[in-house]
Amino acid sequence: MDYQNLAKEILEKVGGAGNITGIIHCATRLRLNLADESKAKDQALKNVPGIMGVVKKGGQFQIVIGSDVASVYKPLMEMADIKVSKGPDQGHKKILDRLIDTLTGIFTPILPAITAAGMIKAILAILVTFKVVTNTSQAYQILNFMADAGFYFLPILLASSAAHKFKCNPYMAMMLGGILLHPSFIAMVAASKESGEAIKLFSLPISNAGYASSVLPIILIVWFMSYVEPIADKISPKAVKFFTKPLLTILVTGIAGLVLIGPLGYILSSYVASVMNGINEHVGWLAPMLIGIFSPLLVMTGTHYGIIPIAINNRMTIGYDTLLYPGMLGSNVAQGGAALAVSIKSKKPEIKQLASSAGITAVCGITEPALYGINMKYKTPMYAAMIGGGIGGLFMGITKVRNYSGGSPGLLTLPSYIGGDNMNSFYFACIGAAMSIAIAFIVTMVIYKDPIEDDLESLNDTDASELKAHAPQSVLAPIAGKVVALSEVNDSTFSDEIVGKGAAIIPSEGKVVAPVDGKIVTIFNTKHAIAIQADSGAEILIHVGIDTVKLEGKYFEVFKNTGDTVKKGDLIATFDIEGIKSEGFDVITPVVITNHDSYVGIKSVDKVVKTLDTFIEIN
Template sequence: MNYRELAATIIEDIGGEKNIRQLTHCATRLRFNLKDESIVAEEKLRNTTGVMGAVSKGGQYQVIIGSDVGNVYKEVMDQTSIETKEDFGPSRKKGVAAVIDTITGIFTPILPAITASGMLKAVLSLLVVFNWLSVESQTYQILNFMGDAAFYFLPILLAASSAQKFKTNMYLAMMLGGILLHPSFVAMVTQAKEAGTAISLIGLPVSAVSYSSSVIPIILSVWFMSYVEPIADKVSPKAIKFFSKPLLTIFVVGTVSLVAIGPLGYIISDAISNGITTLESLSPWLVPVLLGTFTPLFVATGTHYGLVPIGINNRMTMGYDSVIYPGMLASNVSQGAASLAVGVKSKNKELKQLAFSAGLTGIFGITEPALYGVNLKYKTPLYGAMIGGGLGGLFMGIMKVKNFTGGSPGLLTLPSYIGDNTLSFFYSACIGAGISVIASFIATFILYKDKLEEPTTIEDAPTLKRTIEKETLVFAPLTGEVHSLKEVNDGVFSEGILGEGIAIIPTENKVYSPVNGVITATFDSGHAVGITSDEGIEILVHVGIDTVQMNGEGFNYLVEKGQNVEVGDALLTFDMGLIKEHGYNVITPVVITNSALIGDILNTETGAIQVGDNLFKIYG
C-alpha cells in the first residue's frame, strides 16, 4: 500500500486541508473533526483502495483504514499543517453528539498507556498464579508499580488529553492533575480520615478524598479551567501577563477543584459504581448480553467509546469491571469468528483472503476490519456475530466474570480476567469467549451465502430468486421527497445495518400503512412503528434521526401493537416543527428489516412521492 498516495486522496476527498479542524486516530480509524461534512466526496472515498469504510457519528467523520491507520495518519499529518493548529474554533456539535465527541477525544489518546499497564498487570498476575514469580521478590514489586503507573497517574494522563480537547493549556492541566495526586495532599487525606479531622483551604472545606486512578474529577476540573484561563488572560495586565495569567488560573481552578469539583466528580464516580453494583445484584447477565449483542452497532456508529469510561471507572472504584468489558469481549471474538466463517465458506478468493485476515484481527480485539470489510457488507455475518456475542455475554453475565485490568477486549487480553487470587474468572472468560466463537461461527456458516451474479442472458435468469409471479408492492407511508438511505446521518441506517430501504423527507405530519399486515413494533417514545405484511415483509418507519430523545413529545400513535392494518390506514402523527425546534433531522428512514431473507428489492427513484405511491417492488 502506498500510504502517501492514499493520504493525499483522503485529504482531497475529505474536502481539503482547509476543511479539517482536527485529526486523531484510534486503532483502525482516522477521526476527523470537519468544518463542513457536506462537501466530503463520500462515495469516492468509500471506493478508494485502502479505505474500508467511512461513517459520520459521534461528532466526528471517521475513515476506517484498519491496522495501517498509523502510517496513513503520519502521511496525512506530514502533508498538512494540522499539527500546528491550536484553535479549531467552537464546536458545532450539540447534545449527545457533542458528549460522545468529547469522550472519544479525551480517552482515545490515553488508551495505549492504559492498555500497556493493563497487559503488564495481567502478565504479572499470570506469573504469580502459576508460582513462577513471588510477590516478595523485587522483580515483582518493580513490575507491579510499572503496571500501576498509568492507573495511579491516570488524572495526569486525562488532564493532558482533556486540555487538548477543551483547548486549554496542557501543562497547567497536568499541574492540576499533580495537585490532586501530590503526596502531601494524599498524606493529609490519610491523616484526616484516621483522626476524623477536617481539611480546609483559606477557610473553605476540602473533602478528604483520594483522586489517584480517578476519571471524572480531573475531566470536570480541566473543563472548568478552559473557561477560567481566558478570563485570567483578559484581566491580567499586559506587562505581567506572563506570570499573572497562569498564577490566577491555577489558584482559582486548583482551589475550586479541591473544594467543589473534585468532590462532585468523586460522588458521580461513586454513584456510577453503586449503580453498577446494584444492577449486578439484580440482573448480572443483562448488560453483558446487550453489549455482546449490540456492540457491533455501537462500533459502526463510533459510540462505543462512550462505554469505555464506564468500564475504567468501574475498575478504578470497585477494582474490577463485570459489565462493560466482558460483554465487549464476547462481541469482539464473535465478530472475528463470523468473518472466519465467511472465509471458510466463501468461494471468492479475494473475499476469503480478506475474511481470514480480518477474522484473526477481530478475535484478538480489533474488530473494524471484520466489521466493515465483511460483516456489515454481507449482513448475515453481522447477524451471526450478534447471536454469538449475545450467548457469550449471557454466560459471562451469569458467571459474574470480572475484568481487572482492561485492554482491547479479545483473546490476547484474557489474562486481564485474572485477579482476586483466583483463576475462576479467567476460566469463565475463556469459556464465554469460546461459546461466542463457536456460536457465531456456526450461525454465520449457516446463514451466509455468496452473492449470486446478475444474469447476463435470459437463460441465466432461473438461477435467481426473482419471479414476476411473486411480485409484491410496498407503498409510500409518507408524502415528501425520496432520498437514498446513505444520506441519513446515522450509520445504523446509512450502512444498511438494519436492512435495505430508502429515506423520505416528509412534507406532512402523518404516517400511513404501506402494506396490509399487522403492527409488530411500537415504542414508548412513539417515534417509530414496525409493520409485518401478510407476505412476511418486515418494515420499520423511523420518523427523524435521534428523535427517541424527545421521549414521545410531539408523537401520537393511532394504532396499537398487534392491530391489523390495511394500506392507507393512519399509523401515527408527529409534529415536524417541534422535531426541528429540538434540533433533530426529520428525514425518515423506511427500512425492510428482513431484506436478507426475502427476494430482490427494487426501490423507487428519488424525487417527490405521495402517500400510496409505489415505494418498493419485491420479487420472491
C-alpha cells in the same frame, strides 16, 4: 501503500485543510471534526484504495483505514497543519453527539497507555498463576508498579488529552493532575481520615477524597480551567502576562478543584459505580448480553468510545468491571468466529484470504477489518456474530465475570480476567469467549453463501438494478498498447490483485477513452487515475503509470469531470508518455475491476489492442 498520497486524497475529499477542526485516531480509524460535513465526498472517499469505510456519528467524520491508520495520520496532520486538535465548533450539534465526541476525544489518545498497563497486569497474572514468579518477588513488584503507573497517574494522562479537547494549556492541566496526586496532599487526606479533622485552605474546607486512578474529577477540573485561562489572559497586564496568566489560572482552578469540583467528580464517580453495582446485583446478565449483541453497531458508529469510560470508572472505583468488557469480549471474538467461518466456507480465494486474516485479528481484539471487510459486507456473518456475542455475553453476565485490567477485549487479554480470591472469572471468560466463537462460527457456516449464489437464488425478489453487476459484460480497451498480466506490474497493490482483477496495458498512445457507457465516479486531482461506474454494473479503475501521483498532474490533461456521464469512446484524458518516462516513471497502466468479487470470472485478451478493441470479458 503510499500513505502520503492517501492522506492527500483524504484531505482533498473532506473539503481541504480549512474544513478540518480536529484530528485524532484510534486503532483502525481516523476521527475528524469537520466544520462543514456537507463538503466531504463520502462516496469518493469509499472508492479510494486503502479506505475501508466512512462513518458519520457522534459529531465525528470517521474514516476506517485499518491497522495502517497511524501511518496515514501523521502526513494528514502535517498537510492540515494541525499541531494539536483544535476541537470542533459544537454549537450546532446535539448534546448527545457533543458528549460522545468529547469523551472520544479525551479517552482515545490515552488508550495505548491503559492497554499497555492492562497487558502488563495480564502477563503478571499468568506468571503468578503458573508460579513463574510470586507476588512477593522483586520481579513481580517492579512489573506491578510499572503497570500501576498507567492507572495511578490516570488523572495526569486525562488532563493532557482533556486540555487538547477543551483547547487550553496541556502543561498547566497536567500540573492540576499532579496537584491531586501530590504525596503531601495524599498524606494530608490520610491524616484527615484518621483524625476526623477537616483539611482547610484558610477557611475553605477541602474534601479528604483520594484522586489516584480517578476519571471524572480531573476532566471536570480541566473543563473549568478552559474557562478560567482565557479570563486570566484577558485581565493580565501585557507587560507581566507571562507570569500572571499561569499564576491566576492555576490558583483559581487548583483551589476550585480541591474545594468543589474534585469532590463533585469524586461523588459522581462513586454514584456511577453504585448504579453499576446495583445493576450487577439485580440484572447482571442484561448489560453483557446487550453489549454482546449490539457492540458491532456501536463500533460501526464509533459510539463504543462513549461507554468505555464507564468501564474504566468501574475498575478504578470498585476494582473490576462486570458489565461492559465481558460483553465486548463476547462480541469481538464472535466477529472473528464469523469471519473465520466465511474463510472456510467461501469458494472465492480473495474472500477466503481477507476473511482468514480479518478473523484472526478480530479474535485478538481489533474487529474493524472483519466488521467492514467481511461481516457487514455480506450481512449473514454479522447476524451470526451478533447471536454469538449475545449468547456469550449472557453467559458471562450470569456467571458474573469480572474484568480487572482492561485492554482491547479479545483472546490476548483473557488474563485480564484473573484477579480476586479465585480464578472463576478467568475460567468463565474463557468459556464465554469459546461459546461466542463457536456459535458465531456454526451459524455462519449454516447461513452464509457467497454473493453470487445469494443473488442467483433470490433472482425473482431482487431489483433489476442490483443484478446488473452480475450480468456478463465487456470492457473495451481504454488505451492503445500491449496487454500484459497484472503480475507484470511493479506495484504489489495491482500485481497481488489487492485493488481488483483485470489486466495492464503498456501504452503506445497517450490517450484515455471511456471503455464503457457509464459515469465517472472519480478523477483524481493528480489526473493519473480515473474510476468509472459502468451502466452494466462494473466498477473500473484506470491507473496511468506507477507512482505517477508524484507528478501531481504534470504531463496529464483531463477533459471530463467527476460525475460526468460518458459513452464508449469519449475522450477522458491525455498524457505525455515520453514526458512521464523522462521523469523516471513506468507508464504501464493497470485497468482493474474493483468489484470483482461480484463476478464468477474476469478474463482479458493477450495481444496488442487499439482503443475500443475487445479487452476484458466479465461473467
